[in-house]
Amino acid sequence: MKFGLLVGLLVGLVGVLFCVSLGVGPAGLDPVTAFLGLIGIGNRAAELVMQEIRLPRAMLAILVGATLGLSGAVLQGYLRNPLADPGVLGIGASASLGAVLAIYTGLAALFPLALPLAAIGGALIAVSALLLLAGRHATPLMLILAGIAISSLATAFTSLALNLSPNPFAALEIVFWMLGSLTDRSMLHVWLSAPFIVLGCVLLFSLGRSLDALSLGPDVAASMGIRPDRVRLVAVLGTTSAVGAATAVSGTIGFVGLVVPHLLRPLVGSQPSRLLPVSALGGAAAVQAADIAVRVIAPGRDLKLGVLTAIVGAPFFLWLILEQRRRLV
Amino acid sequence: MWDVLRAETLILRMGMRLLAVAAVMGVCSVHVMAVPKRVVSMNLCTDQLAMLMADEGQLVSVSHLASDPASSVMVTQAQRYAVNHGLAEEIFVMAPDMVFAGTYTSRASVAMLKRLGFRVEQFEPASSFEDIEKHILRMGELLGRPQRAKELIAEFHRRLAEARGGEALKRPLSALHYANSYTSGAGTLAAEVVDAAGLRNLGSELGLTGTSRLPLETIIISNPDIIAGERLAGEAPALAYETFQHPALKAILGGEPMTGVADKYWVCGGPFTAEAVAILNAARRKVVGQAHP
Numbered sequence: 001m002k003f004g005l006l007v008g009l010l011v012g013l014v015g016v017l018f019c020v021s022l023g024v025g026p027a028g029l030d031p032v033t034a035f036l037g038l039i040g041i042g043n044r045a046a047e048l049v050m051q052e053i054r055l056p057r058a059m060l061a062i063l064v065g066a067t068l069g070l071s072g073a074v075l076q077g078y079l080r081n082p083l084a085d086p087g088v089l090g091i092g093a094s095a096s097l098g099a100v101l102a103i104y105t106g107l108a109a110l111f112p113l114a115l116p117l118a119a120i121g122g123a124l125i126a127v128s129a130l131l132l133l134a135g136r137h138a139t140p141l142m143l144i145l146a147g148i149a150i151s152s153l154a155t156a157f158t159s160l161a162l163n164l165s166p167n168p169f170a171a172l173e174i175v176f177w178m179l180g181s182l183t184d185r186s187m188l189h190v191w192l193s194a195p196f197i198v199l200g201c202v203l204l205f206s207l208g209r210s211l212d213a214l215s216l217g218p219d220v221a222a223s224m225g226i227r228p229d230r231v232r233l234v235a236v237l238g239t240t241s242a243v244g245a246a247t248a249v250s251g252t253i254g255f256v257g258l259v260v261p262h263l264l265r266p267l268v269g270s271q272p273s274r275l276l277p278v279s280a281l282g283g284a285a286a287v288q289a290a291d292i293a294v295r296v297i298a299p300g301r302d303l304k305l306g307v308l309t310a311i312v313g314a315p316f317f318l319w320l321i322l323e324q325r326r327r328l329v
Numbered sequence: 330m331w332d333v334l335r336a337e338t339l340i341l342r343m344g345m346r347l348l349a350v351a352a353v354m355g356v357c358s359v360h361v362m363a364v365p366k367r368v369v370s371m372n373l374c375t376d377q378l379a380m381l382m383a384d385e386g387q388l389v390s391v392s393h394l395a396s397d398p399a400s401s402v403m404v405t406q407a408q409r410y411a412v413n414h415g416l417a418e419e420i421f422v423m424a425p426d427m428v429f430a431g432t433y434t435s436r437a438s439v440a441m442l443k444r445l446g447f448r449v450e451q452f453e454p455a456s457s458f459e460d461i462e463k464h465i466l467r468m469g470e471l472l473g474r475p476q477r478a479k480e481l482i483a484e485f486h487r488r489l490a491e492a493r494g495g496e497a498l499k500r501p502l503s504a505l506h507y508a509n510s511y512t513s514g515a516g517t518l519a520a521e522v523v524d525a526a527g528l529r530n531l532g533s534e535l536g537l538t539g540t541s542r543l544p545l546e547t548i549i550i551s552n553p554d555i556i557a558g559e560r561l562a563g564e565a566p567a568l569a570y571e572t573f574q575h576p577a578l579k580a581i582l583g584g585e586p587m588t589g590v591a592d593k594y595w596v597c598g599g600p601f602t603a604e605a606v607a608i609l610n611a612a613r614r615k616v617v618g619q620a621h622p
Contacts, residue, residue: 027550045550045581052577053546106566169508169569176568184510184545186576300542302509 003274010281017288021058024295056187061288063197064250067242069283072257074204077211077272078235081140085257086243090151091126092252096177097154098122099248104165116196120244126150127236179306180251182291193245200242203234208273253305255313256286364473365427371415374597375429375452378468380406382477402593402601417441455598456518488603501554501616503528508569512543519595526609549581554616557588588612
């Protein structure tokens with residue numbers, strides 16, 4: 001398939017899903033009222049629902065989804081490991097831990113920026129530990145094991161922090177941090193996360209050519225003037241900034257970063273510089289679709305996003321492991 | 330053949346008689362045990378009713394929630410009793426002759442205590458004013474304080490009558506908005522409180538029953554006259570409370586705070602529930618522009 005056509009189709013898909021997302025909600029607005037509310041000339045209630053509740057939700061779905069798809073593609077390309085993704089590697093769980101510490105100690109209430117910054121800090125610790133533990137030439141197995149260890153540890157500390165909170169609701173919110181949700185997020189969350197997500201994504205996009213070169217082997221890359229330490233730094237900063245900020249407002253949403261690059265890779269001829277933009281778009285479409293589905297399938301139940309992405313993603317992950325095993329044998 | 334049948338009938342009859350005797354003895358034993366001397370309560374709602382009614386020295390321990398100012402209206406009184414956390418072991422060493430518990434909380438502990446032979450009296454959560462009266466009467470019977478129960482019911486009626494006052498024909502719409510965007514629908518104590526305050530309850534009008542989710546979006550589009558819930562001050566933060574900070578909610582409230590009805594007045598039913606009616610009725614008067622009578 002032509003690359004331009006694929007990008008165009010994905011942009012169209014994300015656009016359509018964005019509009020559908022704006023049209024779905026318990027208030028049951030008809031399309032005309034919804035549109036008038038969105039552009040601010042409808043009645044006051046419709047305006048509030050569209051601009052303050054549905055718009056931030058739809059925007060966050062795109063930001064978070066693009067982050068997950070893009071960071072998954074970069075991690076898979078840079079680590080040359082098909083199982084790499086921010087969820088599997090424990091980056092999401094560690095970002096959650098940072099966010100949890102910021103919110104439940106009350107720090108985020110005093111200083112809102114503490115929320116994305118703490119989550120980015122958590123993600124940074126996870127990525128650094130991962131690279132230290134497994135290194136760049138680690139086998140897929142070593143990397144996944146290191147990721148599982150980091151993920152379990154971060155989740156345990158998150159549970160501990162939530163259980164120690166004197167707030168009776170805190171302990172229940174482990175579900176949000178493990179499965180993710182965009183319910184009733186506001187523009188405040190968009191403003192808190194968007195700058196870091198955009199910064200991270202710009203850094204990650206800049207890696208396209210380097211990843212192309214690295215896919216030809218380290219020696220070829222070196223001869224083309226690619227400096228591995230610089231690539232690593234940019235990959236780490238980009239991933240932690242985008243994934244950290246996204247997790248801080250949406251919790252961890254699994255499998256998107258794993259599945260989306262795999263689905264799109266055959267369509268772009270396995271070229272990383274082309275995989276990055278389509279993975280970002282594909283991730284945005286996937287999370288947007290999942291967020292529409294949770295509202296349509298179980299309205300009023302506040303189903304978590306991670307439930308849906310896992311139902312689709314986990315069987316795919318199993319299939320991927322079988323593929324890996326076949327290749328190893 | 331006939332003999333066998335007669336024998337069976339006889340056995341059946343004897344069985345019945347034995348049962349009847351047992352029942353009578355049971356009644357007797359209840360009667361004999363009617364005034365317990367060491368009572369332990371392991372549920373916030375029974376805590377408060379027991380504290381309101383028990384005789385001097387009769388109540389030994391109440392749950393830790395009874396001294397939590399967010400949930401209990403009787404924090405000072407609770408200081409006089411030993412604290413328990415609803416754990417079977419704690420209750421066991423207190424050697425009570427009667428234990429009060431809720432029907433939904435600490436089920437494993439309640440089952441354990443029953444197995445150990447303790448007399449456990451369970452109370453359903455009150456979901457109407459009628460339930461409150463029934464609970465007070467039953468608690469009075471169990472504690473051997475029926476007179477005190479009658480006094481409390483009279484006090485409840487008096488406070489309700491005071492709280493109500495000034496009903497108009499116009500009944501403004503009220504949305505109950507709790508943490509995590511939950512609300513009370515039809516068949517709940519809160520719905521009856523709202524009704525008694527001369528308001529319509531949005532949750533009930535939307536066909537919700539029990540405590541269920543009412544998304545912020547639905548509240549905004551329903552444009553209620555009053556939005557009421559717990560106004561949380563100095564509470565530890567949680568995502569559950571972020572809904573109270575949502576810009577859409579702030580916008581529809583027009584900069585005013587939500588009508589604050591503390592959870593403690595209606596998580597449990599008691600004479601103090603009349604206070605919730607009074608708060609909501611005051612908010613209603615403000616909306617319809619009615620002066621305090």
